[in-house]
Amino acid sequence: MANQADSRKKILIIEDEKDMVEGLRFNLEARDYQVISALDGETGLTRAAEEPPDLVILDLMLPGINGYEVCKRLKETQADIPIVMLTAKSQEADIVTGLDLGADDYITKPFSVLELLARIKALLRRSRPDPTVPEVIHIGDLQIDFRNYRAHKQGKSLELTPREFEILQYLLERKGEVVTRDDLLNRVWGYESFPFTRTIDAHIATLRKKIEEIPDKPALIITIHGKGYKFL
Numbered sequence: 001m002a003n004q005a006d007s008r009k010k011i012l013i014i015e016d017e018k019d020m021v022e023g024l025r026f027n028l029e030a031r032d033y034q035v036i037s038a039l040d041g042e043t044g045l046t047r048a049a050e051e052p053p054d055l056v057i058l059d060l061m062l063p064g065i066n067g068y069e070v071c072k073r074l075k076e077t078q079a080d081i082p083i084v085m086l087t088a089k090s091q092e093a094d095i096v097t098g099l100d101l102g103a104d105d106y107i108t109k110p111f112s113v114l115e116l117l118a119r120i121k122a123l124l125r126r127s128r129p130d131p132t133v134p135e136v137i138h139i140g141d142l143q144i145d146f147r148n149y150r151a152h153k154q155g156k157s158l159e160l161t162p163r164e165f166e167i168l169q170y171l172l173e174r175k176g177e178v179v180t181r182d183d184l185l186n187r188v189w190g191y192e193s194f195p196f197t198r199t200i201d202a203h204i205a206t207l208r209k210k211i212e213e214i215p216d217k218p219a220l221i222i223t224i225h226g227k228g229y230k231f232l
Helices: 002-006 019-028 042-052 067-077 092-100 113-125 162-173 181-189 197-211
Strands: 010-014 034-038 055-059 084-088 105-108 136-139 142-145 150-153 155-160 178-180 222-223 227-232
Touching: 002 142, 002 155, 010 042, 010 197, 019 113, 019 155, 034 042, 042 055, 055 113, 055 155, 067 084, 067 092, 067 197, 084 092, 092 105, 105 113, 113 197, 136 150, 136 155, 150 197, 162 197, 178 181, 181 197, 181 227, 197 222
Parallel strands: 010 034, 010 055, 055 084, 084 105
Antiparallel strands: 136 142, 142 150, 150 155, 178 227, 222 227
16 A cells, blocks of 8 residues: 555645645545645745655745745755646736746636646646757857756846746747647647646746847747747
8 A cells, every 4th residue: 555655646735725725635635646735835845855746736825935935945956846836816927926936837716626637637747848959059149058957148147947948949849830829738738638828828928038138029939919929
C-alpha cells in the first residue's frame, strides 16, 4: 500500500478557507491524488520543503505571507513546480503579477471544480517541447538562451518565467505562421478539451512587456484578430 500511495501525484493546497480546502481535498482524493494542505503561506512553504509536491494550488489572499510572495519563493527553490493561482480578483493587474512571478495558470473564484481538475491534469501531463529552433537565438538586441533559461535585452537580464520561455520557443518554431490559442494550449499546456484562452492572453501580455520595445504596439508577437498570434 505504501508503494501505491507513493506513486500518486502529490498536490499541495495553500488556502486559508478550510471549507474550500476540504472540498478540494475530497475531489482530488476521489481522483487518486495525494493531498497535503496549509492554511497560511509560511506553513505552505514549510510543507513544500518537507514534502515536495508535484503541483501547488495557491490562494493569493493569505494571512501573513501573501500568495505572491509564496509563489516567488516556491519558484526560487523549485522552478519547475506547476502553480495554479486561486484568486477572488478579476483585475488583469493581479493576474499578470502572479504570472510574472512564475505561476503557470490561474482560476478566479467562484470556479468550477471540473475546470480546475482539467487544468491540474493538463499541467501534470505536459512535457517540454522538443525544440526545432537553436538553443540560443539573437533577434536585434534580444538574446534568448533556451537551454539555460536566460534572456537579455540591450545587455540587461530579463526575468522570463519557464512558461514564457516555452511560449516563446513554440512561437519561434512556427515563425511567420499564425499560431492559434488552441495550438498554444495544446502544445505548451497540454490542454485538449478545455480552451482557457484568457490564460494565453495574460501570458502573452506579460511577455510583450518584457521583450517588446513598445508593448502596446508589438513588433515581434503580433495579434491576428479572431485567430491567434504570429511571431515576425
